[in-house]
Amino acid sequence: MASGSVWYEDTAYRGLLDEDWDLDVVRTVAEELVRQFGNEGAVEWLDNGTEHPHRVALRVHIRVVDALVEEFGQRLLHNGLQVQTICSGAGEWRYVDCVPKNGGKLKALEFVRRLYGIARGRCVAAGDSGNDILMLNGENPAIVVGNAQDGLREWLLHQPQAERVIYTEARLAKGILEGLSRHGLY
Incomplete structure (x- = not known):
């Protein structure tokens, strides 16, 4: 904090x-x-x-x-x-x-989301590597940016193809902005 x-x-x-x-x-x-x-x-x-x-x-x-x-x-x-x-x-x-067991990015994201009363649909996870998989696997909207490592892109291919997780063409911060826009949050 x-x-x-x-x-x-x-x-x-x-x-x-x-x-x-x-x-x-x-x-x-x-x-x-x-x-x-x-x-x-x-x-x-x-x-x-x-x-x-x-x-x-x-x-x-x-x-x-x-x-x-x-x-x-x-x-x-x-x-x-x-x-x-x-x-x-x-x-x-x-x-x-x-x-x-209570560590990791998803648990931290959920803790802060609840602490500040943010609706799950308005709290987005974004990632580019394998250490983001647990966080991206939550129920919240998620973004995998265009420069994601091969391991994360491979994981994404094996996920249900729903609109909850968006793979962007843009890289880095521009990819996050693209994902937020496609989620209707920006």
């Missing part, structure tokens, strides 16, 4: 993020996976929870990303944690983020 130029943490949202989240356990499991897959040079740390206490992030080579994501989820479930594992990126490397 921000008030003018001052940022302050929303304690209610932090409480939601804290539910069933144990950074020490997530960090320990991630460290084990970095050792296990890192010997092959296939995993690197991006954030061990010091940047944000509700996220652990790794950079993972595509040859091991599926195995690592599966193992990450299984080990955390074995430790009694329900989390979301988000994979994104393009090329030979992917970003793997582990966030609380």
Whole structure:
């Protein structure tokens, strides 16, 4: 949250993020996976929870990303944690983020939408990469901009072809404006 130029943490949202989240356990499991897959040079740390206490992030080579994501989820479930594992990126490397079950962009969007009493049909999600899929998969109107990464465009092809999610010709901010216009919101 921000008030003018001052940022302050929303304690209610932090409480939601804290539910069933144990950074020490997530960090320990991630460290084990970095050792296990890192010997092959296939995993690197991006954030061990010091940047944000509700996220652990790794950079993972595509040859091991599926195995690592599966193992990450299984080990955390074995430790009694329900989390979301988000994979994104393009090329030979992917970003793997582990966030609380109440974390992620869709949960944040919904929290703010409810906080300010914004109707779902007037609150739009816009994205360009795989880490936006959970948010775009909500019930609100959504926009995939023209410069979206291949993984997101592939996901979009497998979605019901309804007008809730719009794929724009324009890229970046112009794509968002195009999507807002096509949704009748701009």
